[in-house]
Every structure is written in C-alpha cells, then in structure tokens.
Amino acid sequence: xxxxxxxxxxxxxxxxxxxxxxxxxxxxxxxxxxxxxxxxxxxxxxxxxxxxxxxxxxxxxxxxxxxxxxxxxxxxxxxxxxxxxxxxxxxxxxxxxxxxxxxxxxxxxxxxxxxxxxxxxxxxxxxxxxxxxxxxxxxxxxxxxxxxxxxxxxxxxxxxxxxxxxxxxxxxxxxxxxxxxxxxxxxxxxxxxxxxxxxxxxxxxxxxxxxxxxxxxxxxxxxxxxxxxxxxxxxxxxxxxxxxxxxxxxxxxxxxxxxxxxxxxxxxxxxxxxxxxxxxxxxxxxxxxxxxxxxxxxxxxxxxxxxxxxxxxxxxxxxxxxxxxxxxxxxxxxxxxxxxxxxxxxxxxxxxxxxxxxxxxxxxxxxxxxxxx
DNA sequence: GCGCCTCCACTTTTTCGACCTCTCCGG
DNA sequence: CCCGGAGAGGTCGAAAAAGTGGAGGCG
Ligand SMILES: [Mg+2]
Numbered sequence: 034x035x036x037x038x039x040x041x042x043x044x045x046x047x048x049x050x051x052x053x054x055x056x057x058x059x060x061x062x063x064x065x066x067x068x069x070x071x072x073x074x075x076x077x078x079x080x081x082x083x084x085x086x087x088x089x090x091x092x093x094x095x096x097x098x099x100x101x102x103x104x105x106x107x108x109x110x111x112x113x114x115x116x117x118x119x120x121x122x123x124x125x126x127x128x129x130x131x132x133x134x135x136x137x138x139x140x141x142x143x144x145x146x147x148x149x150x151x152x153x154x155x156x157x158x159x160x161x162x163x164x165x166x167x168x169x170x171x172x173x174x175x176x177x178x179x180x181x182x183x184x185x186x187x188x189x190x191x192x193x194x195x196x197x198x199x200x201x202x203x204x205x206x207x208x209x210x211x212x213x214x215x216x217x218x219x220x221x222x223x224x225x226x227x228x229x230x231x232x233x234x235x236x237x238x239x240x241x242x243x244x245x246x247x248x249x250x251x252x253x254x255x256x257x258x259x260x261x262x263x264x265x266x267x268x269x270x271x272x273x274x275x276x277x278x279x280x281x282x283x284x285x286x287x288x289x290x291x292x293x294x295x296x297x298x299x300x301x302x303x304x305x306x307x308x309x310x311x312x313x314x315x316x317x318x319x320x321x322x323x324x325x326x327x328x329x330x331x332x333x334x335x336x337x338x339x340x341x342x343x344x345x346x347x348x349x350x351x352x353x354x355x356x357x358x359x360x361x362x363x364x365x366x367x368x369x370x371x372x373x374x375x376x377x378x379x380x381x382x383x384x385x386x387x388x389x390x391x392x393x394x395x396x397x398x399x400x401x402x403x404x405x406x
Numbered sequence: 407g408c409g410c411c412t413c414c415a416c417t418t419t420t421t422c423g424a425c426c427t428c429t430c431c432g433g
Numbered sequence: 434c435c436c437g438g439a440g441a442g443g444t445c446g447a448a449a450a451a452g453t454g455g456a457g458g459c460g
Binding site for chain 2: 121132134135136140142168170171172173180182183184220223240278279280281282283285287288301303304305306307334335337399400
Binding site: 121122123124125126127128129130131132140142144146147148149150172173175176239240243278289291292293297299326328330331333339341342343383 | 435436437438439440441442443444447448449450451452453454
C-alpha cells in the first residue's frame with residue numbers, strides 16, 4: 034500500500050530544493066498554499082512587459098489579448114511544468130509552402146505553438162512570458178494560439194527543450210524539428226540541398242508530408258524517427274503540466290436501482306492519450322502510486338488511463354495535485370471535484386442532501402461551467 | 407525592388423476530455 | 434438478498450494539435 038506521504042516524499046526527491054520541502058510541511062500543517070515564498074513561482078513583470086508588446090488586433094473577432102502596464106504581475110511557470118504541458122498540448126511543426134519570390138521557390142517556416150481555449154488566455158501569457166519571445170494570436174472563434182517562429186523565439190524554445198526534454202513520443206518530433214530549426218537558423222533552407230533536407234525532416238514530423246508536398250518532392254526519402262527512451266517523470270511539476278493539459282476530473286451521478294436513493298455517485302480521474310504513448314501512461318501510473326487502469330475502445334487510437342477507485346483517488350491523486358497544483362481554468366474543476374470527494378468521503382452521497390450537493394457541483398463543472406473566465 | 411523574414415488570421419484534422427452504461431463482486 | 438462500489442465496455446463533439454498563406458517590413 035502506497036501512502037500519500039510516500040508519494041509526496043518520492044516526488045520531492047526529484048526536486049532537491051529545501052525550500053520546497055519546507056513549503057510542503059507548511060501545507061500539511063495549515064492546509065494553505067498561499068504565500069510569497071512559494072518557490073516554484075517568481076515574479077517577472079519586467080521581463081514580461083519588455084517582451085510582450087501591446088497590440089491592437091485588426092480583426093473584430095479578436096478580443097484584446099494585450100495586458101496593460103497596470104495589470105497584476107504574472108507568475109512564471111517552472112521549466113518542468115512547461116515541458117509537461119508541452120508533452121500534452123505542444124506542437125512542433127515545419128511549414129513548407131510555395132513562394133515565388135524565394136530562389137528555391139519554397140518558403141520554410143518552423144513553428145512551435147500551443148493552442149488553448151480563450152478562457153486560458155492567462156496561461157498562454159504565462160507561456161509567452163516564460164520564453165520571453167513570440168506572440169499570442171487568434172486561432173479560431175473560441176481559441177487562441179501562442180506561437181514562436183522568429184529566430185530569436187525559436188532559439189529560446191530550443192534552449193529550453195534541450196535542457197528540459199519532453200518524455201512523450203513528441204520528443205521524436207522535437208528532435209527532428211530542431212534539425213529543421215538549425216537549418217533555418219543557418220540559412221541553409223535557402224539552398225536546394227537545405228530545402229530537401231527540411232522536406233526529409235518534415236516527412237517524419239507529426240502527420241508527415243501532405244499530398245501536395247509528396248508530389249512536389251517525390252524522390253526525397255524521409256528521415257528515420259529517433260527512438261525515444263523509456264520515459265521517466267523528471268519532476269512533479271512535469272505531472273502538473275501534463276495534467277493541466279490532459280487530465281479530466283469527473284463526477285458522475287448514475288441511476289442505480291440497487292441503491293437506496295436510486296442513484297450512485299462515481300468519482301473518476303482520467304488521462305486519455307494516443308496509444309503510441311501507452312508506456313508513458315504506465316510510467317505515470319507507477320509514479321502516482323499505482324491503482325489506475327487502462328482502457329482502449331475497439332478500433333480507436335486513444336488509450337484512456339483511469340482511476341475509478343475512490344480511496345486511491347482520495348489518498349493518492351488529490352494530495353498529489355494539491356501539492357503540485359495544475360494551472361489554467363481546469364483548476365476550478367479540480368476544486369469542485371475535491372468538494373464532491375469530501376462529501377463522498379463522509380458518506381454524504383448516501384443522503385438526499387449530500388447527493389443534491391454533489392449534483393449541483395457536477396452540473397457546474399467541466400462542460401457545465403458558466404463563467405468561462 | 408529582390409529576397410527574405412516576421413506577424414497574424416485563418417483552415418483542417420483528430421486526439422483528446424467529458425460523459426454514459428452495464429456487469430459483476432464482496433461485505 | 435441488500436447495498437454500495439469498481440472495472441470495463443462504450444460514444445460524442447470540440448479543444449486541441451497541426452498546418453497554410455498573405456501582408457507588410459527591412460536590408
Ligand atoms: Mg495531447
């Protein structure tokens with residue numbers, strides 16, 4: 034049996050920071066995570082303002098995504114968190130499109146981006162401030178995208194991911210993408226030989242070559258995707274980042290005639306992920322203390338890593354996330370979920386009052402949440 | 407003004423998130 | 434048998450992932 038204490042302790046080993054240990058102790062005593070000395074967060078208003086120019090977007094669809102100088106200071110994310118959320122939501126892509134003005138006839142554009150619902154604009158700004166360069170742009174009717182595509186921004190991105198590597202299969206995409214960035218940086222993409230090299234790389238990144246590029250470069254052999262070694266969670270902040278991206282906190286009230294009230298309550302924690310990363314999910318299970326189960330629907334590519342056992346959720350998952358908080362609006366769903374867990378723990382869900390309370394929580398979280406801000 | 411770069415809006419595809427249901431187990 | 438819970442089977446739709454291209458600026 035793995036205790037909460039054990040999980041936290043093991044998690045702490047990765048951190049190697051006395052102040053963090055102290056903070057955890059503090060949290061255990063008074064249950065509060067407030068306070069300025071929280072070691073994983075630093076104030077970097079100056080950096081942020083220097084690098085994030087004010088913009089007025091021409092498109093009327095765009096909401097203003099600039100901050101004013103009077104805005105509250107932004108807290109920077111930790112490097113491990115940034116890698117974790119990138120393993121979840123990041124995209125390393127190499128654009129190749131026709132361009133008459135260019136000598137090769139083709140325009141090469143490496144991009145690192147993260148797309149999120151506009152409700153998480155604050156998180157995107159934190160990402161922007163973390164790398165210091167780049168921009169946030171309107172993506173769709175309800176989504177925004179933080180993008181890094183200038184050479185300066187790209188260098189900052191490469192510097193980070195070399196020092197704090199991804200642990201999912203996305204690492205293979207990153208490694209190939211980085212080569213394209215180097216070619217781009219050295220202006221080799223402006224020669225035919227360099228262009229061909231970029232195309233070969235692109236052929237093995239993400240979705241590979243689309244038909245139009247296959248046709249245009251029929252003779253180019255794609256690069257071999259680098260092997261990614263067995264993942265090791267580098268730091269609990271990585272988990273916080275990954276869960277912020279892919280985690281799913283679920284409260285379900287189900288009709289059940291067996292139950293005295295006619296309903297049963299189910300608490301779940303899910304992490305879905307493409308089946309190519311099943312080993313990563315198994316590693317996460319170990320890391321979180323075990324007890325999760327795996328499910329893959331027939332003919333589907335998504336493996337779902339699930340916790341459905343109440344005491345495991347209550348004793349392993351909740352304490353972990355409380356110790357290494359997730360970021361973004363999902364935190365509110367986590368908080369509501371925890372409230373439901375409190376009720377279930379004291380068997381309140383077996384009383385009409387408790388059940389009603391849980392129903393109210395359930396209706397207001399996730400897709401039911403009203404204020405998206 | 408050529409050649410190239412950056413910013414930004416926008417599109418396309420799918421991997422997520424979130425939700426639903428049934429069976430079976432055990433105290 | 435009663436009651437409560439856990440695992441395992443799914444589905445749905447959009448927030449992710451991934452990608453395109455043009456305007457405009459600059460050496
Ligand atoms: Mg993902």
